Structure formats: structure tokens, C-alpha cells
Amino acid sequence: MDGSRWSAGKADVTTFNGFGERAIPFLKALNFHQSREWFQENRGLFEKELLEPMGDLIEVLTERFGKAGLGLKGDRKRSQFRINRDVRFSRDKRPYTDHVSAILSPDGSKMEQGVFFIHVGLERCCAAVAWWDPSPALLQAMRISIVENPERYRDMVSELDERRRLAYRS
Numbered sequence: 001m002d003g004s005r006w007s008a009g010k011a012d013v014t015t016f017n018g019f020g021e022r023a024i025p026f027l028k029a030l031n032f033h034q035s036r037e038w039f040q041e042n043r044g045l046f047e048k049e050l051l052e053p054m055g056d057l058i059e060v061l062t063e064r065f066g067k068a069g070l071g072l073k074g075d076r077k078r079s080q081f082r083i084n085r086d087v088r089f090s091r092d093k094r095p096y097t098d099h100v101s102a103i104l105s106p107d108g109s110k111m112e113q114g115v116f117f118i119h120v121g122l123e124r125c126c127a128a129v130a131w132w133d134p135s136p137a138l139l140q141a142m143r144i145s146i147v148e149n150p151e152r153y154r155d156m157v158s159e160l161d162e163r164r165r166l167a168y169r170s
Contacts, residue, residue: 014059019120020049027122030083031098039083039096046083050100050120054080057118058102065104065116072116074104081110098122113138126167 026045030038039046055076065072080102087093099121105112113135117128131138146153 014056014063016053016056016060019053023049023053023120024122026050027098030096031094031122034094034096036095051080054100054102054118054120058104061104061116061118071106072104072114073106073108074102075108079103079108079110 022045026042026049029042030046033039058074058076058079062073080100081097083096083100085092085095085097087095099119101117101119101121103110103118104116106114113131113133115130115132117126117130119126119128131142134142
């Protein structure tokens with residue numbers, strides 16, 4: 001289903017109603033065909049079933065993360081990764097990915113540290129929090145926190161491990 005916008009006085013509100021029923025079948029077909037001609041013929045389906053819903057999800061998460069004071073935001077277009085693959089230096093010359101993905105970050109860009117990553121694809125669907133190339137000060141603060149609170153750290157790792165196991169069972 002598509003997200004819908006409605007006027008609520010001062011601002012539009014976006015809802016996320018999931019990805020379209022034909023989203024995964026589209027990715028399967030794209031993975032099979034892997035041709036520009038097929039993709040161009042089916043671009044409308046890609047935009048309706050995957051691209052627009054991902055944009056809605058980004059907007060909803062940006063709003064919710066803002067309300068929770070998490071400091072992560074995204075843009076419905078700029079936060080999404082392209083479906084086209086860079087094949088210049090790859091043995092795998094397939095031109096398209098088999099997934100859609102996006103990042104929310106403190107400044108809304110893909111290059112900021114401390115991100116929330118979303119991935120919806122054929123092999124897996126997941127969300128993750130990550131730090132890419134953390135600054136020395138941030139890395140030191142993380143290490144100190146682990147040393148000063150080892151039990152809290154172990155509990156967090158155990159909880160994440162248990163959630164991962166439960167997620168892969170279903």
C-alpha cells in the first residue's frame with residue numbers, strides 16, 4: 001500500500017503502510033532479468049511498490065526519531081541507495097541490486113557517523129545501527145563506556161544476539 005498524506009492544519013503527515021504486494025515479486029523478476037530494457041518497462045512498478053513506500057518509511061522514522069530525541073533524520077529521495085550497481089571493478093556485472101535500502105543519520109546524509117540502516121531484499125530484511133569510521137574521541141568514549149559498564153554491555157550484546165536468533169527462526 002502507498003503512504004498517504006493528509007493536511008493536519010500546519011503540516012502534511014506521512015504514514016507508512018508497508019511495501020506493496022508486488023514488491024518482492026518485482027525484485028525476484030529484476031534479479032532474473034537484470035536488463036535495462038526490462039527495468040525501464042517496469043520502472044512504474046518499482047517506484048510504486050518499493051521507492052515510494054521506502055520514502056514514506058524514511059519520513060515516518062525521521063518524525064518518530066525526532067520526537068524520541070534520537071537525532072536521526074533522512075530525506076525520502078537522498079537517503080535511499082540507488083538500485084543500480086557500480087560494476088566497474090566488480091566480477092559480478094549484474095546492473096541491478098536485489099534490494100532497496102536507506103540510511104538515516106544525524107545530518108540526513110549518507111556520509112555521517114552513527115546511522116540507522118534499513119534493508120529490504122530477497123535474501124533478508126533488516127534494520128541496523130552502525131558507526132562508520134568513528135572519530136577517535138567517539139571510539140574512545142565507546143570503549144570507556146564498555147570498560148566502566150561491562151555487565152550492561154554484556155546484557156546488550158546478549159539481548160541483540162537473542163533477537164537476531166529469533167528473527168532468523170521465522
